[in-house]
Amino acid sequence: MIAYKFLRPDGTSVFTRYTWPLPDDGPGPWVDAEVDPCRSGIHACRRADLPLWLGRSLYEIELEGEVREEATKVVAPRARLLRRIDAWDESTRDEYTRMCADRAHELARAADLAGWDAVVEPSVPEGPALLGFVAARIAEKISGADAYHAERRHQADWLADRLGL
Amino acid sequence: MAESHDHVSCSEVVELVTDYLERSLPPEEAALFEQHLNFCDGCVWYVDQIQTTVETVGRIEPEEVPPEVRSQLLAAFRDWKRS
Numbered sequence: 001m002i003a004y005k006f007l008r009p010d011g012t013s014v015f016t017r018y019t020w021p022l023p024d025d026g027p028g029p030w031v032d033a034e035v036d037p038c039r040s041g042i043h044a045c046r047r048a049d050l051p052l053w054l055g056r057s058l059y060e061i062e063l064e065g066e067v068r069e070e071a072t073k074v075v076a077p078r079a080r081l082l083r084r085i086d087a088w089d090e091s092t093r094d095e096y097t098r099m100c101a102d103r104a105h106e107l108a109r110a111a112d113l114a115g116w117d118a119v120v121e122p123s124v125p126e127g128p129a130l131l132g133f134v135a136a137r138i139a140e141k142i143s144g145a146d147a148y149h150a151e152r153r154h155q156a157d158w159l160a161d162r163l164g165l
Numbered sequence: 166m167a168e169s170h171d172h173v174s175c176s177e178v179v180e181l182v183t184d185y186l187e188r189s190l191p192p193e194e195a196a197l198f199e200q201h202l203n204f205c206d207g208c209v210w211y212v213d214q215i216q217t218t219v220e221t222v223g224r225i226e227p228e229e230v231p232p233e234v235r236s237q238l239l240a241a242f243r244d245w246k247r248s
Contacts, residue, residue, distance in 0.1 A: 014203065015199055015202075039188055039192075039195075052200050052203070053200070053203060054203065054204075055203070070192065070193075070196065071193060071196070072171075072196050072200065073196065126204065126206065127204070129203050129204035130204040130205070132204075133172070133204050137172070145171070148171065148172075149171070
């Protein structure tokens with residue numbers, strides 16, 4: 001199964017700080033781990049999960065073995081990084097952040113949510129993960145849980161399109 | 166209008182931090198917790214502080230605590246239980 005994984009700029013995992021063997025000319029070496037979701041195992045994103053886990057560097061990852069499909073991620077016992085997705089760079093991160101900020105303004109102003117509108121611009125320096133959440137939360141405030149998920153799907157589609165996934 | 170339960174707030178992070186650090190949160194809640202940490206630097210800082218405190222305090226052996234401090238601590242905890 002092909003999935004995606006965000007890492008820190010130094011190639012370590014965001015939460016476990018595991019140092020991943022990075023791909024060079026070809027795929028990186030296989031990594032094995034016991035599967036226990038959110039505790040151990042190799043965690044990765046499907047396309048729809050990308051907005052929830054945005055980080056600095058994005059890699060395509062090949063998962064092997066029995067892959068567990070969780071609500072917002074997949075967990076596998078074996079994986080290797082195939083390539084870095086270079087399109088997820090500073091420029092695209094800024095563009096995505098701006099897209100989410102504009103969307104958040106649009107939603108908040110249409111519903112007269114001045115308090116929410118006011119938090120958008122101060123949140124922009126915090127980056128794409130926060131702005132995606134803010135836009136989805138405003139949608140949820142206006143129209144409920146389905147709107148939250150619809151906004152997340154829209155964000156995932158934007159990312160998949162821009163990154164060619 | 167129902168809001169989703171697919172995210173946690175900063176105050177919920179404060180409530181759940183001990184269970185998260187002890188790895189006793191159910192996987193779904195741990196995922197929501199980590200999604201929040203992914204965009205909230207304030208909560209990352211808070212969780213790091215708690216983790217550091219737990220690690221530091223966990224290294225102290227009972228015999229390292231002076232008797233008078235031990236008595237004061239026990240008294241304080243007794244009062245806390247009553248209040």
